[in-house]
Amino acid sequence: MLGLRKAAVLALCILIAGAVTGSESFGRPVIIGQVAPIALFWPDFIAQQKGFYAAEGLDVESVFVGSVASAAQQTIAGSIDVSFTTAEVAIRAADKGGGIVIIGETLYKWPYSFMAAKDIKKPQDLKGKKVILSTPKQDLTLLWEQWLRDNGMEPSDVDQVFDGATPNRYAALVNGAVQVAVLSQPFDFRAISEGYTQLFETSFAKKNYSFVIIAARGRLVHDNPEIARAVVRAVAHAIDWWYDARNKEEAIDILQKVSKQDRALIEKTYIYYHEAVQPYSKGAALHTDGFENLLNTLTSTNQIKTRPVSFYVASPN
Numbered sequence: 001m002l003g004l005r006k007a008a009v010l011a012l013c014i015l016i017a018g019a020v021t022g023s024e025s026f027g028r029p030v031i032i033g034q035v036a037p038i039a040l041f042w043p044d045f046i047a048q049q050k051g052f053y054a055a056e057g058l059d060v061e062s063v064f065v066g067s068v069a070s071a072a073q074q075t076i077a078g079s080i081d082v083s084f085t086t087a088e089v090a091i092r093a094a095d096k097g098g099g100i101v102i103i104g105e106t107l108y109k110w111p112y113s114f115m116a117a118k119d120i121k122k123p124q125d126l127k128g129k130k131v132i133l134s135t136p137k138q139d140l141t142l143l144w145e146q147w148l149r150d151n152g153m154e155p156s157d158v159d160q161v162f163d164g165a166t167p168n169r170y171a172a173l174v175n176g177a178v179q180v181a182v183l184s185q186p187f188d189f190r191a192i193s194e195g196y197t198q199l200f201e202t203s204f205a206k207k208n209y210s211f212v213i214i215a216a217r218g219r220l221v222h223d224n225p226e227i228a229r230a231v232v233r234a235v236a237h238a239i240d241w242w243y244d245a246r247n248k249e250e251a252i253d254i255l256q257k258v259s260k261q262d263r264a265l266i267e268k269t270y271i272y273y274h275e276a277v278q279p280y281s282k283g284a285a286l287h288t289d290g291f292e293n294l295l296n297t298l299t300s301t302n303q304i305k306t307r308p309v310s311f312y313v314a315s316p317n
Contacts, residue, residue, distance in 0.1 A: 026224055029061040030231070033071045033083035036064060036165045037259040039185040039269045040212055041084050042251070043106050043280060046238035049254045055237075056230035067164020069135065072215060076100050081220050082231050087210035087294055088138060095304040099218030104232040104284040105291075106239065107212035109203055111277050112140060113188035114147075116197040117179040123151035123199070130159040131180035132169045137303060139209060139294075140182060143202060185272065186255075186265035193265070203277045209297075210290040236284040243282070245274065 030053075034041055044062070047053050053060040063080065065071050071083035072090055076098040084106065093100045120126060126148075133141045145155040158180070163169050166184045170191065173181035180199070183191060192198055214235060221228050242251055252266045259266070273279055281287060298304045 026220075026227055029059040030082060030227060031061045031063060031080045032231075033063055033065045033074055033080035033085075035066065035068055035071055035084065036167050037255075038166050038187065039255060039259075039266075039273065040107055040111070042242060042255055043235050043238040043284070044084055045254050045258045046242055046251065047234045049257070050238065050241060052234040052237045052241075053231070056234045058227070058230050058234065066168075067134075069164055072098070072100055075215050075217050078217055078219070080217075082214060082216045082228075084212055085215050086138070087213045087291060088298070089135075090213055090215050091295065091298060092304060101216045101218050101221045101228075102213050102286065103216050103221065103228045104214040104235060105210060105212070105281045105286040106214060106235060106284055107279050108208075108210060108281050108287050108290055109277055109279040110140065110143075110205070110209070110211055111201075111203045111273070111279055112182050112184050113191075113201040114144060114199040115173060115181055115183050115188055115191040116199050117173070117176075118195050118197060120179060120197050120199075123148065123153050126153060126180065127157045128159075129179035130161060130177070131182075132161050132163055132172050132178040133182050134164055134169075135162055136160075139297070140202065143205060144182065147200060185269040186259065186261045189265045189268045189272075190261065203279075208287070208290045208293055210287060210294045213286065214284065232284050236282070239280045239282055239284060242280060243274075243278075248274075 032044065034044055048060060048062060065074055065080070065083070068085040068089045071080070071085040072093045074080045075083045076093060087102070087105070090100055090102055116126070120129070131144070133144060135141065148155055148157070161178065163172065166187050169181040170183055170187040172178045173191065173196065188198070188201070214232065216228050216231070241247055248270060252263065252270055256263050256266045
């Protein structure tokens with residue numbers, strides 16, 4: 001076992017070598033858990049719709065699980081085999097002894113907007129209001145709290161509630177249950193078009209921190225490493241395909257089909273990602289420096305133990 005920091009620096013552990021045989025050796029479809037039909041998970045939708053999973057010999061069944069925490073929990077429990085969750089959630093789960101394995105990374109930037117009710121125009125208008133965030137200890141929540149302090153407010157000045165899925169947080173904002181919601185694309189663009197106030201966006205505030213990763217059940221990685229590698233290769237292919245501007249219209253079609261959101265909002269998201277953010281990790285490769293930064297933050301704030309934790313990182317080759 002490698003210590004937390006040493007594991008990150010050395011790219012953690014390497015999967016056992018083996019020929020790729022796809023999910024035929026698994027005896028059933030590979031179940032992939034997805035949080036919500038939003039742009040953060042575009043590469044997975046592309047891999048499905050364009051047949052990149054199938055090209056790797058994978059028979060994939062996709063399910064929506066509602067939150068990053070649920071994705072990790074169901075991966076550990078074995079009800080799903082592979083999930084798209086956050087590095088932070090996977091680290092916490094592994095730190096508690098959960099059998100979860102990181103095999104790749106899809107998103108290494110944090111494209112979110114904090115959207116507020118239409119009558120909220122400045123930070124001081126937030127006093128006594130209710131904000132809905134993803135999870136209590138997520139970096140995004142810490143960023144929100146720091147933004148409040150930078151603007152003369154304290155986290156205690158607002159009532160914070162939590163929900164792990166952007167569509168649910170958007171619904172809470174629209175129905176008036178909360179006055180501020182953290183939203184990813186295309187829901188933040190939708191809220192802007194409907195007249196809600198964009199307090200701030202985080203794409204360039206969060207730098208060099210691991211975000212959305214591909215996680216697998218530990219037993220699957222041990223017994224069927226070729227499946228884990230095949231998943232990573234398929235997602236890497238999808239990311240390369242997305243970055244090719246010639247595929248713009250089809251990429252928009254895919255996310256619109258999955259999300260059922262207005263095409264104009266999907267197009268805005270595509271342009272924003274392509275021209276400004278470029279959030280997806282090429283090769284679906286884990287950025288070990290960003291992973292190290294996240295580990296340092298979690299250990300220095302005593303949010304995880306310093307006992308050894310092991311992860312596997314799959315090479316797509």
